[in-house]
Amino acid sequence: MAAELVRGQNHPLSQIRLEIRVCAGVLVLTGATLGDEHGTVHGCQWVAHPGAPAQPGVEVPRQAAAEHRLAVDLAALPEAVHRLDVFLALPAGTAGPDRFGAVPAPHATVNGLDGTELACYTLTGLDAESAVIALELYRRQGAWKVRAMGQGYADGLPALLADQGLRDADDLATAIHEAAHAPPHATPAPPNEPVPRATPPSSARPAPGGKTPSAAQTAQAASEPPAPSVSPAPSSSAAPSVSQAASASEPVEPARRYAPQSGEDAGGAGPGHPGGPVDYTHPRRAHSIPSPPAPPPPSGPSAGDGQAARPVAGDAVGWSMEERLYNQVWGMFEDLARTTAAYRSAVDYADSRLEKELDQALADPRARLGGASDAAREAALARRAQLAGRARAALDRDLAQLTAEAEVVEPALPPAYACWGAPVWHAYRAPAEPPMALRLGDLHLPESAPLRIPLLVRLPLERGLWIDSGPGAGAGDPVPDLAELRHLAVEAAVALAVRLLAVHPPEAFSVQVVDPAGAGARALLPLTQAGVLAAPPATGAAEVSRMLERLTRRVDLVQMAVRGGAAEALPADVDTAQQLLIVNDFPHGFDERSVTRLRYLADEGPAVGVHLLLVADREDAAAYGPLLDPLWRSLLRLTPLPDDHLADPWVGHSWTYEPSLAPAGSRVLQQVLAEVTRARTKQW
Secondary structure, three states: OOEEEOOOOEEEOOOOEEEEEEEEEEEEEEEEEEEOOOOOOOOHHHEEEOOEOEEOOEEOOOOOEEEEEEEEEHHHOOOOOOEEEEEEEOOOOOOOOOOHHHOOOOEEEEEEOOOOEEEEEEOOOOOOOOEEEEEEEEEEOOEEEEEEEEEEEOOHHHHHHHHOOOOOHHHHHHHHHHHHHOOOOOOOOOOOOOOOOOOOOOOOOOOOOOOOOOOOOOOOOOOOOOOOOOOOOOOOOOOOOOOOOEEOOOOOOOOOOOOOOOOOOOOOOOOOOOOOOOOOOOOOOOOOOOOOOOOOOOOOOOHHHOOOOOOOOOOOOOOOHHHHHHHHHHHHHHHHHHHHHHHHHHHHHHHHHHHHHHHHHHHOHHHHOOOHHHHHHHHHHHHHHHHHHHHHHHHHHHHHHHHHHHHHHHHHOOOOOOOOOOHHHHHOOOOOOOOOEEEEEEEEOHHHOOOOEEEEEEOOOOOOEEEEOOOOOOOOOOOOOHHHHHHHHHHHHHHHHHHHHHHOOOOOEEEEEEOOOOOOOOOOHHHHHHOOEOOOOEOHHHHHHHHHHHHHHHHHHHHHHHHHOOHHHOOOOOOOOEEEEEEEEEOOOOOHHHHHHHHHHHHHOHHHOEEEEEEEOHHHHHOOOHHHHHHHHHOEEEOOOOEEEEEOOOOOOEEEEEEOOOOOOOOHHHHHHHHHHHHHHHHO
16 A cells, blocks of 8 residues: 655655656646755756756656656666655746645655555645645665655745755746746757766755755645645745754754754854755865765665665765764754654644544534434544554654664764763774764654764854753753752763863863852862863953953954964964863853953854853843843753753754763763873873
8 A cells, every 4th residue: 555645754665666646636847856965956957847858867747737747767867866856836927826725735646667656645735835846755775765845935946946056046947937838849958968976065055955844734644535734834935954953042953954943043043043944064065076975885675675774874975984974863863853743743633633523523413312423433533543553653663764773873973973881982092183073962852762863063163052050951850959950060061071172183172161169160070180171270250351361362363363364473372272161150250341251252262263161050141131142042052951942943843952971980081081181191
């Protein structure tokens, strides 16, 4: 039986030669875009459309029609192609409807060449959109899957194409509409050049994918007839995606197609804000370099035998194993987000259908007589249980696959990505180069609590960190007393500082501490006893002021040197190493001038290697008035206890964040710090 998909749900493809059928009920034009590993379309030659219907591995109809058939051969796609998006658009310049909300919901099916129906999807919930991505076929661990997209664009085909990275989107959209109106005997445009096998990745946003929906829409449940969407998603002409995971009070980063954002910062600027696309490519990767090599082919069953491929660590694109693992981790994050969104959508639909059927049964007075109403209620409850059960079965299938992948990926992670309990730390040695990313903790969802996805952020840190030491941290769990909570917050800060010291070459990273009242002395012992701090912790208003003045001077001088191209002219007393400033018990002990300097360091420091890590109580900071609000909002909020504060605007999830701490009773931090000290001494 074919899988009837809901928005965001994916399904494995058991065949690689396919026929995709589209039934719209009105005239629509259809086409397909070919995307690289990031979902970026690198030119008109990557688009199959009525004016150029044949591309390697895909052929589309030449004219607008109410029904279409597209031919796809996944084995014939170029190696550079990892995603194929099937799009629909209402023809421009006709007397017909100009939005999908005014027409019957289009229906798409994916069939094998033998006529077997593999998956289907009804695009419900559309409104003002005049163009929509219906389906996405994508390669995952050597196997192909189909995903129900339903991402609509109110600004039509130009917005859809531009969102996939095409620079000449307006011109191509015009050509597509003109070609779709051409009479059947018109001479077709010559086919475009074949898609190259190695192309430069676009470092402009969006990346990878860059076309994820702005919110999850609920639709009909799996294996049920088409039904109205419970809460249709708003249309958009540009789509968001991850570069950072963010909190409901603060923003945060993932990598492949999208990043959670702060609910409070929903209107803010920056790469992570909702409504802005997300880039998973390395920020310093140049446009002119070739695409990274594809991962080695995974062992196990192929895409054509209908079985899931055996998970392989590093099964993602990238220039190195580190980059492949980074992309694979955020690919797992994306898959977990989507499969959970599909499950919740299906359950929401089942609940709304149950409520509607019960209302209809009670509205008929005749049904209240005898046992008719009881029978109707039992039948409605049974249908709801069947729908929810099928949705849960699909979720469990995807969770099992992701869990198996996590079991092979976690042991293969390098120190910068590994948890503190991983064996890799026992063989730790100081690296020669800094890593591309850092693990801040783990993320999970209620439906998949045992499955943890590492929260990775790019290095150098583009924004500071705020570890909440107040009673608002760890909401929902038993919270220790305030003194113990503040101690746990400093311990979390120390664990992050040790990781940063450990993953950078000796003398390439420096840590300084501000502890005005000395309240964090006990938790700071691993750093102070190992002698890895650049200076003793600053206590008292005078020492705090001097340290902030010294760092502010460093930022000013390095900025001037960079702008003037005279880095060699820096004074000898300026430390050019990356700097992490840990500020404990903020804002106690800070006068107005110190607060102003701290805000300056938060804004200007990251660009020249000065980063902030504040341990602070949000409520205490709020008591100082609106002065500190911009500082709090500009930092990424973390917690010392598990808390579901990371808000995901793409599908509406609230991710639970858990800090990365050393196992109870472990001395791994002390052992790593001892090796850091030994490496520094040897270098001297």
